[in-house]
Amino acid sequence: MNITLHEIAIRDIVNGYTDNQEEGVLGYEKKLNIRPKYQREFVYKDRQRNAVIETIRQNFPLNVMYWMKSGDMFEILDGQQRTVSICQYVNGEYAIGDRAWYNLTNDEREQILNYKCMVYFCEGTDSEKLAWFRIINTAGERLTEQELRNAIYTGPWLTDAKRHFSKTNCAAYNLAKDYVNGSPIRQDFLETAINWFGKGHINEYMSKHQHEESANELWLYFCAVIEWVKAVFPAYRREMKGLPWGELYNEHGKKKLPSASDLESRVKELMEDDDVTKKSGIYQYLITGDEKHLNIRAFTESQKRKAFEKQNGKCSICEETFKIDDMEGDHVTPWSEGGKTQPDNLQMLCKDCNRRKGKG
Ligand SMILES: [Zn+2]
Known part of the structure; x- marks a missing residue:
């Protein structure tokens, strides 16, 4: 990964500035892709935009920007919204208070055009760039993972x-x-x-x-x-x-899946089943047959305590005595065979017996 620091005057950045809405924003003699085609819209608030221009007018430093170099072209990775703010101001697209580009004095305009932005040029392999960009992608103009990949x-x-x-x-x-x-x-x-x-x-x-x-x-x-x-x-x-x-x-x-109307009546039935606590999982369940997608309601602690006392602490299968923490609530009739998560369908089993019986 090769990263070099450059000072670029605003005069050069705004040279060749064009903004074609969804077709993208260009600058720097059209060699800089400020906002690539179809990328998200400019979202800076007026206050942030004005702060960029105030910073420049007072000759204070802006945070460093990152341009990705590939061949003769550059793409802005960090600094997109600051750059758009600068280009739009110089292009007369907005005013700060009553100060728009057209009513600045020549000296004031020259001061802005001569201001130098600090820019890192980044060159490297794709995976090097991705790793590096992920690290620097922390400030206000955060990109999504897919925007980084793009x-x-x-x-x-x-x-x-x-x-x-x-x-x-x-x-x-x-x-x-x-x-x-x-x-x-x-x-x-x-x-x-x-x-x-x-x-x-x-x-x-x-x-x-x-x-x-x-x-x-x-x-x-x-x-x-x-x-x-x-x-x-x-x-x-x-x-x-x-x-x-x-x-x-x-x-x-x-x-081969059941017909659409058979599936629809299964969906309806499961939507109405109170023991199915994850309704969105119904579709995955019907396609895969895996019950885990449904998050079948578990027995409550108080239901399990009552059953434990009723069984005198004995596992219903092996009939050994266990502590309640070493036992699990089991559906006597499994949910898939119509058994509900209700006290009359609950038995306490030791962990070994429950595992042997299969998830109930
Ligand atoms: Zn047992």
């Missing part, structure tokens, strides 16, 4: 992927907003899709495809996942939002 794995693949996944009202959002958490401009949809398709290996996936022209493979996969969910569970409930649908699709997408 700063590293730039290239045609990412540009194409962002078209589907990263714009306000993008296709991925319109297709999957009821099933996926987060926001496209904070890159949550892109992150989710790569996480599912790459089976948790997001960096590896992005690195492998970085120089490809098209992200269609990822997009078509994402569509297939969501279409599968809609076909398996056509009746929507809010508990379906944010589930690991891609993981379920990867594992069980080819499995």
Whole structure:
């Protein structure tokens, strides 16, 4: 990792400044990507923005900024919002009180244009950059993990992927907003899709495809996942939002499942079952068959104490005597066979017998 410190005059940073809304913000003779395409919108408050300009006008130091160098181009990793504040002020886009760029004196303008920002240029391998950026990503302009990755794995693949996944009202959002958490401009949809398709290996996936022209493979996969969910569970409930649908699709997408109407009546039944304490787990349970997703209600301490006293401290299976702390509450009829979490279905077992009986 090669990191070098440079002094860059504001005159040079604002040279070639352009702002094309979602197409991104450029400066430094268009060699600096201030805000890449489809990245989140500028969010500085007036007070913070004004503080940047006041700092410069008084010749106080601004915090150091970080630019990532790749070829002849730079991308801002830290300092994006300060840089946008500076460019917008010099471009006459806002005033501080009654002082706008157009009514500053020439001397005042020159002072600002000659002010030097301290900038670290960073060059290195992708994994070196990612490790370093994660460390410096602590100040007010915090980036999400996926925004950090996007700063590293730039290239045609990412540009194409962002078209589907990263714009306000993008296709991925319109297709999957009821099933996926987060926001496209904070890159949550892109992150989710790569996480599912790459089976948790997001960096590896992005690195492998970085120089490809098209992200269609990822997009078509994402569509297939969501279409599968809609076909398996056509009746929507809010508990379906944010589930690991891609993981379920990867594992069980080819499995023959009961019909949509049979599944729907199971969903209904489980939604009404008071012993199912994690309702969002119903979908995972119905696909995988694993009861752990349901968080079946456990017996209370007082129910267990009563049963323990009734059994005179003896395990119902081996009939040995135990302390209550060495025993566990067991469903006589397992929940999966219709047994409820109620006192008349409770027996206290020693830990060994309970393990042998299986989770009850
Ligand atoms: Zn026992």
